[in-house]
Amino acid sequence: MKKKVIILGGLGNGSVIANAIIDANQRGYDEIGFAGYLNDREPTGSKIEGLPVLGKLSDVKTFLEQGFYFINTIYRIDGQQERIELFQNLQIPDSALATFIHPLAYVAPNVELGAGCVAMPNAAISSGVKLGKCCLVMVNATIGHNNTIGDHCHFAAQSCTSSFVEIADGVHLGLNCCVRENLKIGRNSTLGMGSVLLENIGNNEIWAGNPARFIRKTK
Ligand SMILES: CC(C)(COP(=O)(O)OP(=O)(O)OC[C@H]1O[C@@H](n2cnc3c(N)ncnc32)[C@H](O)[C@@H]1OP(=O)(O)O)[C@@H](O)C(=O)NCCC(=O)NCCS
Numbered sequence: 293m294k295k296k297v298i299i300l301g302g303l304g305n306g307s308v309i310a311n312a313i314i315d316a317n318q319r320g321y322d323e324i325g326f327a328g329y330l331n332d333r334e335p336t337g338s339k340i341e342g343l344p345v346l347g348k349l350s351d352v353k354t355f356l357e358q359g360f361y362f363i364n365t366i367y368r369i370d371g372q373q374e375r376i377e378l379f380q381n382l383q384i385p386d387s388a389l390a391t392f393i394h395p396l397a398y399v400a401p402n403v404e405l406g407a408g409c410v411a412m413p414n415a416a417i418s419s420g421v422k423l424g425k426c427c428l429v430m431v432n433a434t435i436g437h438n439n440t441i442g443d444h445c446h447f448a449a450q451s452c453t454s455s456f457v458e459i460a461d462g463v464h465l466g467l468n469c470c471v472r473e474n475l476k477i478g479r480n481s482t483l484g485m486g487s488v489l490l491e492n493i494g495n496n497e498i499w500a501g502n503p504a505r506f507i508r509k510t511k
Pocket residue numbers: 369448449465466467482483484485486487498499500501502507508
């Protein structure tokens with residue numbers, strides 16, 4: 293029987309992942325099915341692009357007791373630490389986090405995926421990669437071989453990392469960026485869209501450009 297999955301979030305990462313789950317089901321994938329959103333901004337009972345808002349984040353416990361599974365999509369570039377804490381405070385056990393690999397994604401057989409990770413269509417996760425919990429690998433993102441990645445990282449569409457990159461928790465890689473091999477990216481840092489990273493990034497830093505330069509600390 294399909295696991296019933298609730299997405300924490302809404303329009304944006306939440307809705308694109310919800311639609312990818314629905315698309316996967318239409319292709320015959322039946323491990324999980326999308327049930328609805330928990331969203332603190334939209335009223336319970338409303339719809340986001342036709343898909344139901346079932347409640348608020350504070351309703352997690354009720355839905356956990358009813359046997360639902362969860363995917364977290366509530367991230368942002370500034371304030372990532374707060375978002376991660378918001379999620380951690382919900383105390384969802386790993387066993388109730390759904391991992392979703394769209395049938396058009398490539399995930400090498402020896403990849404270690406943490407609970408609650410998502411690999412969207414045409415994402416490619418190469419051999420020897422270790423991903424922590426709740427990472428979102430969006431469409432066409434490519435993670436190079438032997439990367440080690442923390443929890444709550446977001447790989448925007450078309451982002452690309454080379455081999456042996458070490459990425460800490462809460463990192464955002466922007467649209468269409470690329471990262472040279474053997475580099476390290478610190479906690480809650482961001483690489484801007486279209487950037488080419490040639491140096492290590494520290495914690496809570498935003499870098500962008502080609503070659504990427506330090507822009508500012510995160511707020
Ligand atoms: C890097 C980023 C976070 C910076 O945002 P910001 O702090 O609002 O930065 P600003 O727009 O004020 O720009 C600050 C400076 O950085 C430059 N800059 C910003 N983003 C840049 C990028 N991606 N590449 C090159 N330069 C960039 C700006 O030109 C500006 O330079 P200046 O001071 O010489 O004029 C943002 O531009 C970005 O790339 N976000 C990622 C978008 C993305 O991946 N979205 C996916 C969502 S699913």
